[in-house]
Each structure stands twice: as C-alpha cells, then as structure tokens.
Amino acid sequence: MTQRKIALFVTCLVDMMRPRIGFAAIRALEAAGCDVVVPEGQTCCGQPAFNSGDTEHAIALAKQTIVALEPYEAVVVPSGSCGGTIRCHYPELFEHDPEWLPRAQAVASRTWEIMAYLDEICGWKPEGVEVMAKATYHDSCSGLRELGVKAQPRRLLKPIAGLELTPLAGEETCCGFGGTFCVKYPAISNAIVGEKADAIEATGADLLLAGDLGCLMNMAGKLNRQGSKVRAFHAIELIAGMGNGPAIGEEA
Template sequence: MSPPAPPRVALFVTCLVDLMRPRVGFAALRALEAAGCDVVVPEGQTCCGQPALNSGDRAHAIAIARRTIALLEPYAHIVVPSGSCAGTIRCHYPELFEADPDWGPRAAAVAARTFEIMAYLDEVCGWRPEGIALAASAAYHDSCSGLRELGIKAQPRRLLAAVKGLEMKPLQGAETCCGFGGTFCVKYPAISNAIVEEKAKAIEASGADLLLAGDLGCLMNMAGKLNRRGSAIRAFHALEMIAGMGEGPAIGEEA
C-alpha cells in the first residue's frame, strides 16, 4: 500500500508579509514543506478584509470575505503566518455571514480549516525543526489576536525550544498589547506610542538579543520603537527562527 498523500495546504501570505517582509512567506513555505505538506500559494489572494472590518466598513469587509472564501474553498487546510489574519478568517468570517443561508455554511467550512501556522505545525503536523541552531537569546511577545482569539501561546514556544542554542528569556508583560492594533495606531497615535514605549522598555529589560512574535504588524511596531530608542535588539518573525533563517536581516534592516 502506498503512503497517504501529504495534505494540500494553502498558504495565505497576508498583506504585510507580501509587501513588507516576504522572508516570512519563504520561511513559512520552508517549514511547511519540512513538515511534509504539499503547499500551494493561491494566486489572486489579497487582504483578508481585517482593516475594513475593524474600521466598521462592513460592506467592503463582506465583499473581500466572499472573494477570499471562494479562493480558499478548494484546499484541505489554510495556514496563515499571522494570528490576526487567521483570527479574521476563523472567527469573524462566520460572524459576518451568520444570517446568510448561502455564504454562512461556506464561511464556516473555510473557517474550520484555517489555522495560524505555528499552531498548525505544532498541533496538526506534530512537527519540530531539526538541524536548526542559533546561538542567541530571545524574548517572545504574544500578539493580541493570536493569543485571545486562537489560543496561540505554547505552540510557538514548543517549536522554538527545538532550535539548538536559542535561549528564551522571560518577558514581563508578554501578553500585553504592543500598541499597534491595526488601524488603532493610526487613529490614536499618542496612546499607541505610549503603549509601545512601555513594551520596548520591557523588551530591553529582558536582556534578550532578539525579539520574536507571530504577527508582523506587532513586530514592525515594536522594532520601530526599539530602533528609535537606539536599542541593539533585533526583531524577527518566529517562523524565521524555526525555518533556519535567523541569520538574515532583521525587521527594519532590509535594504
């Protein structure tokens, strides 16, 4: 009997990864393939609709969600390198269509097959990185949507524990918001700046060499503040560490 075919997984890249940090997308592809997945990057994917949804633009959020649902329906699993985008599809798409007899079941079906990527690698694939080493210390920030909507906390830490030489430092207030909040940082810049200032101080106090997290928006926000403070701490998506891409340019260092 031939072995079962690997699961056909759709990688939903996200806007920020596509436009600001493509390395995270390549890290996702590398990790998923190492875990035995048949990975497809669906052409035509765009934003998940989260900015419109958070801003109260329900009509455009629904239009984007319908397009995204139709695009992702053919795949056994959908993985996303962002807790906030995965949370939008998994938690909020069913809410958008709860009264729609046609789109409601379709939204629910896609939502049930959507996973934040580190939870997918850890819980669904049961995978651990092998042969990956990095002599450094790191502090991990738990992004709000991933933590509170999807329960993402232990999974990335279990994956990072398999990176030889990487020491995880405790971060005071690891579960506290960094102040990004998508459009929140644009609408309330003074409050956002005050929040990320406190977060940066806590990161520096951890004594870590690196800052890791699972959401690029949060990482860009914190990396920007650390840079403006003159800190030597470098920020990476946790996927870059577990995919063996921790030696490259940090967030904000790209040419």
C-alpha cells in the same frame, strides 16, 4: 506518507513588507510534509475594513478570500490577526446570509495560525537549526486571545540549538499596534509601545520574536528609534532556519 495539500494565506503585510516570512512558512510546512499552494486569488482578508465598520467592503474581500481558499484541505496563515479574522469573524460577517454562511464556516474551520498548525496538526519540530542568541517572545493579541496560540511557538523554538528563551514581563500585553488603532490613536499607541520596548530591553535579549508582523514592525520601529540593539524576527523565520538574514527594519 500522504502529503497534506494546504493553502498559504500570505497576508498583505508579509507580501509587501517582509516576504521572507512567507518563504520561511513554505520552507517549514514543506519540511513538515505539506504540499503548499499559494492561491493567486488572495488579497486582503478584510480585517482593516471589518475593524473600521466598513462591512460592505469587508464582506466583498471575505467572499473573494473564501473562493480562493475553499478548495484546500487546510488554510495556514503566518499571522494571528489575519487567521483570527478568517476563523472567528468570517462566520460573523455572514451570519444572516444563508448562501455564504456555510462556505464561510467551512473555510473558518480549516484555518490555522502557522505555528499552531505545525505543532498541533503536523506534530513537527525543526531539526538541525542553530541560533546562538538570547531571545524573548511577545504574544500577539489576536493569536493569543482568538486562536489560543501560546505554547505552540515555544515548543517549536525549544529544539533550536543555542537559542535561550527568556520571559518577557507583560508578554501577553498589547504592543499598541492594534491594526487601525495605531492610526486612530497614535499618542496612546506610542505610549503603549514605549512601555513594551522598555520591557523588552530589560530582558537583556538579543532577539525579539512574535507571530504577527504588524506587532513586530511596531515594536521594532520603537526599539530602533530608541537606539536599541535588539533585533526583531517572526518566529517562523528562526524555526525554518532563516534567522541569519536581516532583521525586521534592517532590509535594504
């Protein structure tokens, strides 16, 4: 079988706050038969600047990212928000730039959220993974609404022995993070995540899973402040067989 040569776009939050998500992504992709490269030229995708209206810096970061990623057959991202920025908003940024628009469109067309890529393109499922726990799943806004990531992570989680998935009321409702939203409107953000934390607790789950680290940090932080015993993980950590380490917020 010919290996797919793909670029892993790690994302800023994963790199700085939860590198094990990046290692889990590599582990799962390699198990699915991919030749994974982490391009050195990658930094931020430019989403915070783009969302804040700082188009100049968003374009500069987008150009740097395009140059780093365009040599590869596919770009895989363990984040719906960063994946959505590259796939949906890069062509928008270069709409009036005849030189960069085709390059942006080409990279965008090859960019995938990691669980969608493993499920839809690789047709892969985890084998020999066991997690004896009850979990619930939150659908992050960008992954769900921009990239259509919904069933794919659940299909990848289903083969995990011992894992019971229980529905989360309002699973498609924003957790209140929203990138810069939580900084600009902290009181509203806190109220939203408070409702989300209550819904998570009501499931009786041991684990909270999602596909975006920003959302997970926001929800885990609120749960921890409320004294909850629910532990948060990026879904790819469990799928890659790395769900036995410290949860988000528990790192030393």
